[in-house]
Amino acid sequence: MSKKKPKEHMIAWRLFGSGLSLNFQDECATLNAARFNVDIPVYLTNYDQVLERTMNIQHAKMLEQLHKWSATVTHNGADHPSNGDVDFQGIGETDKHIFIQATVSGTQVRIADEGIPPEPPKVADFLLTVFASSSAKKDGIVGDINERFARECDQMGVSRARRRYWSRTLHTVWPLLSRAVAKAVKWGAVIEGVRRYF
Amino acid sequence: MELTALEQHLMLAILGLQPQAYGISIQDRIKDRTGREPSTGSVYAALDRLEEKGFVVARQGEPTAARGGKRKLYFELTAPGQHTLMRSLQAIDSMKQGLRSKGGRLKGATI
Numbered sequence: 454m455s456k457k458k459p460k461e462h463m464i465a466w467r468l469f470g471s472g473l474s475l476n477f478q479d480e481c482a483t484l485n486a487a488r489f490n491v492d493i494p495v496y497l498t499n500y501d502q503v504l505e506r507t508m509n510i511q512h513a514k515m516l517e518q519l520h521k522w523s524a525t526v527t528h529n530g531a532d533h534p535s536n537g538d539v540d541f542q543g544i545g546e547t548d549k550h551i552f553i554q555a556t557v558s559g560t561q562v563r564i565a566d567e568g569i570p571p572e573p574p575k576v577a578d579f580l581l582t583v584f585a586s587s588s589a590k591k592d593g594i595v596g597d598i599n600e601r602f603a604r605e606c607d608q609m610g611v612s613r614a615r616r617r618y619w620s621r622t623l624h625t626v627w628p629l630l631s632r633a634v635a636k637a638v639k640w641g642a643v644i645e646g647v648r649r650y651f
Numbered sequence: 652m653e654l655t656a657l658e659q660h661l662m663l664a665i666l667g668l669q670p671q672a673y674g675i676s677i678q679d680r681i682k683d684r685t686g687r688e689p690s691t692g693s694v695y696a697a698l699d700r701l702e703e704k705g706f707v708v709a710r711q712g713e714p715t716a717a718r719g720g721k722r723k724l725y726f727e728l729t730a731p732g733q734h735t736l737m738r739s740l741q742a743i744d745s746m747k748q749g750l751r752s753k754g755g756r757l758k759g760a761t762i
Binding site (some may be wrong): 598 | 699714715718723
C-alpha cells in the first residue's frame, strides 16, 4: 500500500520583542517525521523590529500541537530556559491567519504572528506554471502574484483578492504566451533555414 | 541595439533597486515613477528578452510563505546592459537637444 506524501506547509514567523531571543522546540512526540527545532538567535533592538523566519512543517496536524511547545528566553545575553519566563497561551486562528499568543516575563506580547495566506486559485496557478519559460521564471512569476495576493487578502479581503488574482493571471498569461510563440517561430525559422540549405 | 520604452524602464528600475530588484519591486518602481503599472507577464517577458540579449542576469532568492514557498527572482544589470542603456538614453537626450535647438516644444512639457 502506498503512503500518501504529507502536504508541505510553509510557515513564516514574525517575532516582536525587545532584547529578546527565543528558541522554540517542538515537543510533539506523535509525529516523529514532522519533528523540528527552530532556533531564532537574533537579538531585536527595538520593539517595532520584525523578524521573519520560514520553516517547513510536513503535516498540517502539526499546527494542533503548537500549544505544546516549550521555549527558552535569552534576555540581554543570559539564558532563561524553561523557567516560566515564556508562557504560551496557545494558538489562535482567523480566516486569514494563524497566530501564537504568549506572555514573556509577565508582559503580554504577540510573539508570533503567522502569515499563512489563503490558497490562491489552483487553476490560475496552473496556467502561470504552463506558460512560464523556465522553472526559475515560473517561481518568480507565480511567487510575485502570490505575494500580491497575500497582501491584497489583508488589504481588501479574500474574495476581492481572488478576483484580482484571476485578473492578474489572465493579464500575465498573454505576454508569456506571445513570448513563447515568438521564440518557437524564431527557432522554427532557423530550423527551416538550415533544412533549405542542406 | 535598440531598447523599447518598457525595456528602458525595466533597466532603470533594476539599476535603482540593485541588488533587491525583483518582479514586484520593479513593477512598483515603474508605477511610482511613470504612473503606469506594467503587467507581471509583460515585465517577465521583457526581462526574458533582456536576459537572452545578455543585458540582465537573474539569481534566485529565498522562498517565503507569503509567496507560497516560491523563490524570488532577483535581476541585475550586466556591463553590456549598462552600456546599452546609457547609449539608448543618450540617443533620447540627443533627439531632445535637436528639438530644443529648433525651438521645438511638446504639449505640456518643457524640454
